[in-house]
Amino acid sequence: MRRPTIADIAERVGVSKGAVSFALNGRPGVGEATRARILQVAKEMNWRPHSAARALGGARAEAVGLVIARPASTLGVEPFFAQLLSGLQAGLSAQSVALHLLIVEDVEAETEVYREWASAHRVDGFVMVDLKVRDPRIEVLEDLGVPAVVLGGPGGHGNLSSVWADDRGAMLSVVDYLAALGHRRMAHVAGLPAFLHTQRRTRALRDRAGRLDLEEAVSVHTDFSDSEGAAATRALLSRSRRPTAIVYDSDVMALAGLGVAGEMGVKVPDELSIVAFDDSVLTRIAHPAISALSRDTFAFGKQFAEVMLEVIAEPGLRRDVETATPRLVVRESTAPPRAWQDD
Amino acid sequence: MRRPTIADIAERVGVSKGAVSFALNGRPGVGEATRARILQVAKEMNWRPHSAARALGGARAEAVGLVIARPASTLGVEPFFAQLLSGLQAGLSAQSVALHLLIVEDVEAETEVYREWASAHRVDGFVMVDLKVRDPRIEVLEDLGVPAVVLGGPGGHGNLSSVWADDRGAMLSVVDYLAALGHRRMAHVAGLPAFLHTQRRTRALRDRAGRLDLEEAVSVHTDFSDSEGAAATRALLSRSRRPTAIVYDSDVMALAGLGVAGEMGVKVPDELSIVAFDDSVLTRIAHPAISALSRDTFAFGKQFAEVMLEVIAEPGLRRDVETATPRLVVRESTAPPRAWQDD
Incomplete structure (x- = not known):
């Protein structure tokens, strides 16, 4: 499925690359019959005029x-x-x-x-x-x-x-830290299940929860929007036995979750710990400031x-x-x- | 300085646009002598092969x-x-x-x-x-x-x-509001003086300050960075007679300014009012939330x-x-x- 080059056409027609280049670029230097043959072959090979620059050797779209x-x-x-x-x-x-x-x-x-x-x-x-x-x-x-x-x-x-x-490693480090703090009921407000990184994080939580024998470790899927992040948080905090820690798949959702905790009178961090995947100015200026998985994006x-x-x-x-x-x-x-x- | 088109070349050579198109695209349908003449004229007119798509009428870079x-x-x-x-x-x-x-x-x-x-x-x-x-x-x-x-x-x-x-109108509305609240000493942490909108805002403040007979109205220039925004705020709040209101040319600088006020123990809004040009999630989640010139960006x-x-x-x-x-x-x-x- 490689795009045909000047060299491919030259080989097929049995002429020099220069002749093909002249013909394709409408420059003099090649007889009318040869030109017609070259153009015919170029057409058969599905060579496109727009790729001329590249085929001519080195010129790029930049x-x-x-x-x-x-x-x-x-x-x-x-x-x-x-x-x-x-x-x-x-x-x-x-x-x-x-x-x-x-x-x-x-x-x-x-x-x-x-x-x-x-x-x-x-x-x-x-x-x-x-x-x-x-x-x-x-x-x-x-x-x-x-x-x-x-x-x-x-x-x-x-x-x-x-x-x-390493999304798996990052999630494991969070779960281990929260477990070390004493959390036994954790939730994960995740992104779309179709995303590979969402799946990796979800599995990492489930695997580690088993090993650590946590009481609860649930992943809830969202579309990454702040509104679905907020809705997921409302549902989690409305349960009779709430999670004591929630990990959010983005800083935007973590911020939305923090807002919901405030609206429901759930104190952060006393009654609920919050961690965000993705760090940014949002997590730093939030009140309280949000713990986050950070990298130099x-x-x-x-x-x-x-x-x-x-x-x-x-x-x-x-x-x-x-x-x-x-x-x-x-x-x-x-x-x-x-x-x-x-x- | 308009780029030459197929039509320009056709006119100069005295042939149809179709003939020029055939020649430039290396397609049969035009005699060798005419082709050579067309290519010569195209070269003289500085016609570039890359603009072929457009010259051919309608095809665009998209x-x-x-x-x-x-x-x-x-x-x-x-x-x-x-x-x-x-x-x-x-x-x-x-x-x-x-x-x-x-x-x-x-x-x-x-x-x-x-x-x-x-x-x-x-x-x-x-x-x-x-x-x-x-x-x-x-x-x-x-x-x-x-x-x-x-x-x-x-x-x-x-x-x-x-x-x-209308940057001028926006700045006037802020100055009028702050003056109505009782502010007599205002500062403007502005962007680069070379920017037209910075100049417009700076002039608007100066003009209105004169009409309102304010005690002080100063514009300080920065490069729009949070660090220069913070430095400008430190300098303004270190004066023996501080401004009681500062207008920042961006939300990022306003946030930096709010941080400096906190660090210097200057209470917002009691001792200092802060207004940001440009509204965003930053101004909304700041603590206290920042008054801002808002639009649907x-x-x-x-x-x-x-x-x-x-x-x-x-x-x-x-x-x-x-x-x-x-x-x-x-x-x-x-x-x-x-x-x-x-x-």
């Missing part, structure tokens, strides 16, 4: 494509994503490579855009985010044969390169850009890069549960 | 360029910019138009990129942000003759289209995208669009000054 199947309104809200994009842009811009961004309705539209941009050679490679369990986009990108790097893993990204952090984005540029520079290269595991930064929202203190 | 001369690390931090970009992307994506983003070192590099992208036809138009006083980029974009829309105004954007909000970005798409669809169209003036939303950080209450 852009990396990022197609996002999320509601646009949520993009400016999530500090993690904004920081990641900044780091990505910083890394690419250092090499004067632009980021070619489009928001689409769903994954089907996303793969459609991959095909279009690849054939029109709008970009030199793709960044794929929001890796899902058995993600159909992986095969599409593999078939297109364009450089692509997946944000997410380990595993689940086929033959494509990937950059990831800007640096993470920059590192991703470097891998992307390597893969573009050397087609066929496959990188599988683990980045630093997010570390738990403890602030004011976590403490031993009051019931436990009273024992 | 992308809008945004070149930003700001440190990448600040982009993920400022909620206003993140929201604006989200709205812009939402508006463009609705028409399947991508945003082609690059971060550069300075304005010179920015104009260089404008030239490159225009000649290689990487984009159908440009979004220009951070409008400055006597901005050199305006002339560059005018000369390139590509569709462009400036974020900023009114005025100062030459013959280019622009989308803007996502909708603003979307409106901008619509104007951009209109200008691309109808080259030569000039739009000058005023959007809703930011409205003061009063929260917990503004009150009558204590000294005044004690009178």
